[in-house]
Amino acid sequence: MxxxxxxxxxxxxxxxxxxxxxxxxxxxxxxxxxxxxxxxxxxxxxxxxxxxxxxxxxxxxxxxxxxxxxxxxxxxxxxxxxxxxxxxxxxxxxxxxxxxxxxxxxxxxxxxxxxxxxxxxxxxxxxxxxxxxxxxxxxxPLIDLSDGIEAWRAGRMNSGSALKNVERKLRKMERELGPVRFETDDKAADTWTTFLTWKRAAIAAMGARFVLDQPWAMQVLERIRGTDQPEFSGRLSSLYAGDRLVAAHFGMRSENTWHWWFPTYDNAASRYTPGLGLLLHCVRQAAKEGLIEIDLGRGDERYKKEFANETRAxxxxxxxxxxxxxxxxxxxxxxxxxxxxxxxxxxxxxxxxxxxxxxxxxxxx
Known part of the structure; x- marks a missing residue:
């Protein structure tokens, strides 16, 4: 020892x-x-x-x-x-x-x-x-799927029109940009590079420091990205319209939870709210895999309030x-x-x- x-x-x-x-x-x-x-x-x-x-x-x-x-x-x-x-x-x-x-x-x-x-x-x-x-x-805020995705969807629909708008904009994006394609874990090197470029630009626009520019933090993410175990894995999820990447998110999955960690999207496609479209596809995928929840992480962003149906103190x-x-x-x-x-x-x-x-x-x- x-x-x-x-x-x-x-x-x-x-x-x-x-x-x-x-x-x-x-x-x-x-x-x-x-x-x-x-x-x-x-x-x-x-x-x-x-x-x-x-x-x-x-x-x-x-x-x-x-x-x-x-x-x-x-x-x-x-x-x-x-x-x-x-x-x-x-x-x-x-x-x-x-x-x-x-x-x-x-x-x-x-x-x-x-x-x-x-x-x-x-x-x-x-x-x-x-x-x-x-x-x-x-x-x-949490997306609790323990009662099934339909129960979650019904609850969100009863709470407002946000989810309905996301679904409508996904259809609009498909009509105008091409077929929508979702990748649960995108292994393409170009997707990873674009993800980092978009995220860095979004943080810079807020006047903040990009935490992943610290070498140790980037090393942690890259190692997590290369991990795929039943009880723990990294995931770079992506959304395409035609051949065009419009949103990406890097997060982690445990046996029961998918953690929403670093989301970003193409600003040029912002009128379609592709980031929320990607989140909705992740919710559907989580339900297919039998995951209990998607944890959206601390914060009072509007979309978290609209998608979440539980909160962890x-x-x-x-x-x-x-x-x-x-x-x-x-x-x-x-x-x-x-x-x-x-x-x-x-x-x-x-x-x-x-x-x-x-x-x-x-x-x-």
Missing amino acids: NPISSKLRPGIELIDPSDLDSGLMQTWRQLQAGNPLLRSPFFSLAFLQVVADVHSDVKIAILRDGDTIKGFFPFHRRPGARGAPLAAPIADYQGIVGEAPETVSPRDLLVACGLTTYDFDHALRDTPLFERNAFRRTGS LCEGSLERGLTPPGAARRFRKFTYRTAETVLPPRYLDLKRRAFNRLLRAGEV
């Missing part, structure tokens, strides 16, 4: 990803399968392994109650004893696979992991350790050792956010939150 592996706190053992033997891997998979809230591919063992192959600072805390493993806590240990969620900021779910025993306090976990702070912004609100230390509550906050300067800064952030929440409009509150995150390098890998 790697020298880092040691029991540093009662009930907490710190290991390297390479220390995961077949027994620990089986326990990980059992914990994920035993909790519907952990369906996301971000909680999959394969996702951890891909990220750990790219990033050497990934560690795992094994959380025990007596001799029973209750959870696995993967994280990045960054310089200055700053902890970050696995694959932040591209991870749409963060935290513990399983649960933390009630006897484990935030301080216990941080000390055992050699951390002063741990920032999170996509943690499950169902996890008490994170919910109690959060300053912001959010959610991830998330939270944002931090674990910190309050007597340290980084810990005190995070406690101050929580206090000021809660105070500002009562007086600032949402837009300015979000700007304040983002500014604090940049200052603290919260969740930065």
Whole structure:
């Protein structure tokens, strides 16, 4: 076993990803399968392994109650004893696979992991350790297909005309541009290149930094793209009108969940809403495969509200050792956010939150 592996706190053992033997891997998979809230591919063992192959600072805390493993806590240990969620900021779910025993306090976990702070912004609100230390509550919209695609479609039709408009525009695009063709997992190199070009341009138009321009993030995506296992795979889905590519999306699939991750489309075809047309085709494909849900990821974009019929509760906050300067800064952030929440409009509150995150390098890998 790697020298880092040691029991540093009662009930907490710190290991390297390479220390995961077949027994620990089986326990990980059992914990994920035993909790519907952990369906996301971000909680999959394969996702951890891909990220750990790219990033050497990934560690795992094994959380025990007596001799029973209750959870696995993967994280990045960054310089200055700053902890970050696995694959932040591209991870749409963060935290513990399983649960933390009630006897484990935030301080216990941080000390055992050699951390002063741990920032999170996509943690499950169902996890008490994170919910109690959060300053912001959010959610991830879901397309729940557990009752079948027709039940989902009927519910969306009753909620408005958005889905009907998407179907109408798909027919219009077919008439004007050519036959519509959907690829569940497009292997063409040109499609991947065009996908990245469109996504980079869309992010630049928003004045933001393209996260995939970080070499480690691109390496993670490329490795996921090359992974195809029953319980985990990457997918570059595409929509064509005639021979013309009009929309593409790269996401991940676990045994039960398809995660909507990086969508983009051809701006020149925007009047046909090809991105939404692609999403609708993905919903149909998910139903054919017997998937339970498509997770649209955190955000309040209009299309997510129109397509989603469920929401998974998330939270944002931090674990910190309050007597340290980084810990005190995070406690101050929580206090000021809660105070500002009562007086600032949402837009300015979000700007304040983002500014604090940049200052603290919260969740930065």
